[in-house]
Amino acid sequence: MPITTDPNDAQKNYLLAALSGDDFARVHSKMESRSFKLGEVLYESGEKMDHAYFPTTAIISLLYIMENGATAEIGVVGNDGLVGVALFMGGETTTSRAIVQSEGAAVRMKTKDLKAEFALGGRFQELLLRYSQALMTQISQTAVCNRLHSIEQQLCRWLLLSHDRLESDKLVMTHDLISNMLGVRREGITLAAQKLAAKNLILNNRGTMTVIDRKGLEIAVCECYQVVNNEYNRLLGRGMSRTFG
Amino acid sequence: MPITTDPNDAQKNYLLAALSGDDFARVHSKMESRSFKLGEVLYESGEKMDHAYFPTTAIISLLYIMENGATAEIGVVGNDGLVGVALFMGGETTTSRAIVQSEGAAVRMKTKDLKAEFALGGRFQELLLRYSQALMTQISQTAVCNRLHSIEQQLCRWLLLSHDRLESDKLVMTHDLISNMLGVRREGITLAAQKLAAKNLILNNRGTMTVIDRKGLEIAVCECYQVVNNEYNRLLGRGMSRTFG
DNA sequence: TGTGCTATGTTCGCTATCGTACATATAAAT
DNA sequence: ATTTATATGTACGATAGCGAACATAGCACA
Numbered sequence: 001m002p003i004t005t006d007p008n009d010a011q012k013n014y015l016l017a018a019l020s021g022d023d024f025a026r027v028h029s030k031m032e033s034r035s036f037k038l039g040e041v042l043y044e045s046g047e048k049m050d051h052a053y054f055p056t057t058a059i060i061s062l063l064y065i066m067e068n069g070a071t072a073e074i075g076v077v078g079n080d081g082l083v084g085v086a087l088f089m090g091g092e093t094t095t096s097r098a099i100v101q102s103e104g105a106a107v108r109m110k111t112k113d114l115k116a117e118f119a120l121g122g123r124f125q126e127l128l129l130r131y132s133q134a135l136m137t138q139i140s141q142t143a144v145c146n147r148l149h150s151i152e153q154q155l156c157r158w159l160l161l162s163h164d165r166l167e168s169d170k171l172v173m174t175h176d177l178i179s180n181m182l183g184v185r186r187e188g189i190t191l192a193a194q195k196l197a198a199k200n201l202i203l204n205n206r207g208t209m210t211v212i213d214r215k216g217l218e219i220a221v222c223e224c225y226q227v228v229n230n231e232y233n234r235l236l237g238r239g240m241s242r243t244f245g
Numbered sequence: 246m247p248i249t250t251d252p253n254d255a256q257k258n259y260l261l262a263a264l265s266g267d268d269f270a271r272v273h274s275k276m277e278s279r280s281f282k283l284g285e286v287l288y289e290s291g292e293k294m295d296h297a298y299f300p301t302t303a304i305i306s307l308l309y310i311m312e313n314g315a316t317a318e319i320g321v322v323g324n325d326g327l328v329g330v331a332l333f334m335g336g337e338t339t340t341s342r343a344i345v346q347s348e349g350a351a352v353r354m355k356t357k358d359l360k361a362e363f364a365l366g367g368r369f370q371e372l373l374l375r376y377s378q379a380l381m382t383q384i385s386q387t388a389v390c391n392r393l394h395s396i397e398q399q400l401c402r403w404l405l406l407s408h409d410r411l412e413s414d415k416l417v418m419t420h421d422l423i424s425n426m427l428g429v430r431r432e433g434i435t436l437a438a439q440k441l442a443a444k445n446l447i448l449n450n451r452g453t454m455t456v457i458d459r460k461g462l463e464i465a466v467c468e469c470y471q472v473v474n475n476e477y478n479r480l481l482g483r484g485m486s487r488t489f490g
Numbered sequence: 491t492g493t494g495c496t497a498t499g500t501t502c503g504c505t506a507t508c509g510t511a512c513a514t515a516t517a518a519a520t
Numbered sequence: 521a522t523t524t525a526t527a528t529g530t531a532c533g534a535t536a537g538c539g540a541a542c543a544t545a546g547c548a549c550a
Contacts, residue, residue, distance in 0.1 A: 064389045067468055072392045074385040089378035091480050095472055133334035136381055140319040143388035144309045147317045147428040183392040206497055206546055223312055235336050451516055451527055
């Protein structure tokens with residue numbers, strides 16, 4: 001019983017938008033739309049996935065949770081991709097939790113349908129594989145950034161990643177939430193946010209951060225951001241950056 | 246003009262060994278064997294790949310190099326997998342360098358042949374995709390480990406990863422090499438190695454480290470090691486750990 | 491209007507790791 | 521055996537980030 005989905009809505013997802021008319025129509029006929037609240041869990045670590053999700057306005061974090069409860073984000077998915085690459089990679093599940101980082105909508109497709117589409121071996125398969133490589137690059141760069149860069153630099157990167165996947169400049173997220181994503185203390189985020197605000201790159205208010213100097217953020221950020229964006233561009237024909245296309 | 250490869254040699258690679266007789270024969274007919282010296286570069290970042298490499302006794306590091314020359318390993322490939330997932334993912338190249346971390350041999354296959362095999366959509370495709378997910382898990386856990394764990398814990402993990410992919414207990418590698426992989430100072434590795442030696446887990450000699458208490462290392466290591474091993478087990482039917490299968 | 495919850499701000503001492511500098515030991519080369 | 525290059529050991533101050541504790545400010549709602 002798929003809820004009828006507005007095609008214009010589904011097209012907000014770049015992966016789906018990259019499909020040709022016929023492919024899109026076929027894929028779209030198997031989709032339904034859903035909206036998600038902040039903090040909602042799409043998949044738990046190790047849990048079999050019923051659906052793959054193609055965010056349109058929501059942003060989903062892929063989060064690893066340690067035995068002691070510490071957390072660290074390994075990647076982020078918005079309207080650039082899909083949550084559920086493990087479905088066509090054969091694993092059915094992953095070691096990370098998929099959790100809503102910014103509320104909004106996604107269209108979804110049943111596991112069985114996605115696998116069937118993938119097996120067709122056409123353009124959709126190609127896009128899914130290319131997206132998987134882009135995601136792998138993003139995860140790799142997260143590893144590098146975690147090793148080599150300061151909290152302030154990582155916060156820049158994280159703000160830009162979020163900004164790229166939203167339509168607004170206002171990011172609804174607490175320091176505490178971000179600290180869980182970056183795997184650092186909440187106080188560390190407070191400090192870093194103050195520094196960025198002092199440089200007039202963002203407004204730092206209770207519960208929200210507002211990007212007021214996007215160019216400035218891009219100057220302050222480490223190279224990790226642009227490396228990933230270039231790779232998205234190369235692999236998928238368009239980068240995710242609002243600035244660099 | 247493929248150099249004839251001893252099938253028993255190629256079977257040292259677990260991915261190839263998992264193929265059925267017919268599949269293996271067909272794939273193997275397109276392979277040639279090569280041996281590699283320490284530090285040799287299989288692919289440079291961004292460079293188009295002519296071949297995919299299936300290590301049999303060599304260990305290959307996937308290394309990201311920053312603009313300022315700093316380095317950090319994002320993953321390691323031995324006889325558990327292949328170097329070159331980007332070939333069938335569609336990207337042809339990656340943002341990391343593939344460099345020989347422990348000398349030995351690999352069998353290789355031309356890009357064109359690998360793509361053709363992948364397109365057949367059979368067991369080999371399935372294995373390649375499952376391996377890709379396992380690699381993605383390894384990279385993810387590298388990100389987590391970089392964020393949350395001490396140099397000593399990470400050195401344990403790194404020694405176990407290497408030990409799993411070698412036949413000997415003697416690991417030929419300098420502190421300097423390891424520090425480049427882990428993205429830390431050489432002195433940090435010296436300190437950590439001394440601590441592990443003081444606990445009688447390894448022998449720490451010039452140019453080599455020898456594992457003398459594997460169980461002890463497994464106790465000292467962070468959970469990251471076992472998480473990845475479990476996932477290899479689940480996805481590929483066998484873990485990489487010498488101990489945990 | 492007030493009450494209470496949540497988010498943010500601030501401080502302090504602690505530790506891991508860094509950057510730098512230099513000393514020593516081992517292996518390889520002559 | 522001597523020399524040389526390389527690997528390892530050690531020390532010291534600097535710093536980023538941690539853990540804990542507590543203060544304040546913004547917001548929701550009785």
